[in-house]
Amino acid sequence: MSGLVDGRVVVVTGAGRGIGRAHALAFAAEGAKVVVNDIGAGLDGSSTEEHPAEQVVSEIRAAGGEAVVNGDDIADWDGAANLIRTAVDTFGRLDVLVNNAGFLRDRMLVGMSEQEWDDVVRVHLKGHFAPLRHAAAYWRAESKAGRPVDARIVNTSSGAGLQGSIGQGNYAAAKAGIAELTIQAAAELKNYGVTVNAIAPAARTRMTVGAGGAMAEAMAAPEQGFDAMAPENISPLVVWLGSVESSEVTGRVFEVEGGKVTVAEGWRHGPTQDKGDRWDPKELGPVVEKLLAEAAVPEPVYGT
Known part of the structure; x- marks a missing residue:
């Protein structure tokens, strides 16, 4: 029986563990050829001696699939370029980019260091942009050369990026940026045959279990029955979204x-009051009060 993504070439970043690993295995099970990217970093992004990507590739090959390891840093410009080149050089093409890699350095904003901010924004936000940019350049060249393109990008945002999360200001800001990058890229790349969407997953991973407290308790595996927090639930x-069936969704x-x-449903135009002239600051108290009374109540920030 043929798979949903037979023959499509897929790059998955951060695919050595957790949700990324589940994505790589799920794509392979549906017939895709997979580039499994992972640098083997720890939860905080520090270097380790582990090689989880190789284990995932071995699993895929043992099941009869095709896969190759890539160990590039996706937030490094040349590394991201080599990631895309790995797919094209190994399998002759690229059809799907799944941006998934990331790590945490949680701290309240008042105590967060510049390095903790920069590192998380680099890996999550630049780590989405750089592979996206190089993949988009490849697809644009293919399109301009007259070769048909039916490509997909799937980004990874987070509930923290959509609603905020106490103690995760760097992570939440980066994930919010990824959500907007998705909308931006979808508009810019549609003429090249590329769709761009994002997911905000909730699943049990090293990051969520490591958070501790109520979140860790909520993410715990059940003793029996459906495991709602299993990473594998996110991948279908x-x-x-990586298949040809999703061509109208972007x-x-x-x-x-x-x-x-x-x-x-993100930022939308809400209640409006137009004076037709410049407002006096003293007039705006009741105006804002009326607009907020008519507007939808914001979702609560996680942890409040």
Whole structure:
């Protein structure tokens, strides 16, 4: 029986563990050829001697699939270029880029260091942009050369990026940026045959379990029955978004948890009052009060 993504070439970043690993295995199970990217970093981004990408590639090959390891730093410009080149040189093409890699350096904003901010924003936000940029350049060249392109980018935002999360200001800001980058890229790349969507997943990974407290308790595996927090629950939507069936879906952010899929509705034009002239600051108190009374109540920030 043929798979949903038979023959498509897929790059998955941060695919050595957790959700990324689940994505790589799910794509391979549906017939894709997979570039498994991972640098083997620790939860805080520090270097380790582990090689989880090789283990994932071995699993895929043992099941009869095709896969190759890539160990480039996705937030490094040349590393991101080599990641895309690995797919093209190994399998002759690229059809899907799944940006997933990331790590945490949690701290309240008042105590966060410049380095903790820079490192998280670099890996998450630049680590999405750099592979996206090099993949987009490849697809644009293919399109201009007259070769058909039916490509996909799936980014990874977070509930923290959509609603905020106490103690994760660097992570939340980067993930919010990824959500907007998704909308931006979808608009810019549509003429080249590329769709761009994002997911905001909730699953049990090293990052969520390591958070401790109520979050860790909520993420714990059940003793029996459906494990709603298993990383594997996130991948079916990502595989579908990477398939040819999803060609009409772009610029969207989907929240995914267990068996639940939600279309996130972000910034929209809300209630408006137009004076037709410049406001006097003293006039605006009751105006703002009226607008807020008519507006939807914001989602609460995680941890409040």
